[in-house]
Amino acid sequence: MIKAKWWIYQIVIPLVLLYAFPWFFNNAHTIHVAQTFLITYIVIVGLNLLVGLSNQLSLGHVGFYAIGAYLSAILTMKVGLNFFVSIVISGLIAAVFGAIVALLSLRAKGPYLAMVTIAFGELISIIANRWVDVTGGPAGTKTSVPSFFGLELDPIQYMWFIGLLAIIFTAFATNIFRGRFGRTFTAFGNSEVASEVLGINVRNWKILAFAVSAFLAGVGGGLFAFQNQFISSTTFELNLSIMFLIAVIIGGSGTKIGPIIGTAVIVGLPQFLHNFVDYHLMIFGGILLLALILLPDGIVGAFTNLSYFKKFSSKKANTELGILHDGRKATIDLPEGINGKVLELKNISMYFGGLKAIDEVEIEVLGGTVHGIIGPNGSGKSTTVNVLSGVYMPTGGNILWKGKNITKYAPHSIA
Known part of the structure; x- marks a missing residue:
């Protein structure tokens, strides 16, 4: 029963909504906004795992995003690899860079960790801006129409393709939340010392958290590179990293639905504020400030804390002493070989x-x-x-x- 519900909510319903979307909103601008939403959502899912679960603050995710974008473009346009293969490889290379950043910042926490990630993001931005022969710099470089093993994808098909990846990554993230990985990320995010003495190798798990998050950012960057068949270094600046982080915080850091809400805010709000494009960062800064003051747990956290929702989310625990979750009674029998x-x-x-x-x-x-x-x-x-x-x-x-x-x-x- 639980598995059936999981398939319905995580796979079937999103697939139906994704397929039906062009039937109701079939115009070029709306399809483009939907693509942007899905690409940004993939990045924010990864950042939510890093910030929300493992409590590792990153303000340099634009660096991984740029690596994915430029590498996928280079691998497709100059090496001749298939569009999809180039995105996967670019995501994996972004994950390697994520692991390197984690290694360089193992002892850094809070604002110091943020400074390390900012430095990485700015470094990648400078390289993209000045290595004109490879990246095109501010003038940009062209990419090809996305082609999935010979089949060229039109805007609607490309939206479906991105949406399918988003659904897969959502299911992946949900399993992380519910499984050992999520519990481990949460454990060392709350207390590294306590996690260590429980047997968790915090160093390796930090590297893994950064690598997974960077992989999703790299995949998102690769998908972005082929959205308009053009990328420019002016896109990959610090303000984009700030927007990603705002989405995580506003939606609800460490929640499953938070990335959807946060992405809707940062992608949807500019559509209503296009006349105030010069004030976007100021507006989002104000929204973030209000969210931190009024909704410290984000939009999803605020709704979860309401008593109406609590009664549906709360589960009764078996408090009888010595009873395990599966109903077996706990024993104190010694393992073999424990003597002397x-x-x-x-x-x-x-x-x-x-x-x-x-x-x-x-x-x-x-x-x-x-x-x-x-x-x-x-x-x-x-x-x-x-x-x-x-x-x-x-x-x-x-x-x-x-x-x-x-x-x-x-x-x-x-x-």
Whole structure:
């Protein structure tokens, strides 16, 4: 039943709406706006995974967008690859750049991470603007009519093609939200230290989050390159990254429907404000400010918080002690091989400057036993646990697990 509903809501209904759209709005301008909506939506789905789930702020997504646009154009026009193949390759290369940006900014958080991503976006923008022989610079460069393995796509068919990709990526993102990936992204987005001691390699997961988000941005850029059969470096500027981020925040960061609402706002609103084109950023800045003040959880978050919607979204949890989700009772049977001495702390010390938080602590833990650490405030209980879990590297001594020295292991490896 759940799978049937999933197929209906995620696949069948969007496909029907996509196919029927030209029947009701069959004019060139509306079809073009629909294409723009779908292309922008793909980018924002990826940015929502990065910002909304993993809490990694990016203001340089225009860089990945530009990489996808220019590489797909070059691979199609100069190398001779098929339009669709070039977009996939460009998305993958954008993902590699996303991984590189993540590696360069592993220790950066909040505004510092934003500054790193801004620098990347500006670097790509400068290259696109000045490498005229390849990109055409501000004068731009032409691309071909999109052709799917020999079949040239007219504007309506191209809209259907982009829409099909958008539906596939939406289903992909929904599965991320509901599965292990989404839970992991959310975990290290909330607390990197807690995630590490639970066994999550935050470094690798950060890289993955950036790579996935950059891939979708690169695919969106590739699709954009063939929308008008022309691209120019003036398109790929910082304000476009700001617009992407505004869409995520206004729609509802970290929500499934948020990207749709946010994309509708940033794509649809200019259609009503075309007489005020010089004030677009000012208007969107005002909207963002109001959204942050009045709707801190975005439009979707505001509706979800209403009591009327809460009663439909809330699920009763089984609070009976020892009952698992599938109805089985929890047991405390020991796994095979857990016997004898499993954990040893040998002469463990942890000094903070001249303060000896713990000094030459020795503990032995046998399999199947329960240990507690007791003592007054400041006696070093938390420090001992933090050393044991790898949060602190001890000043002296060794930690052995089944005879193996794990003192210098990262927290996720110790877990």
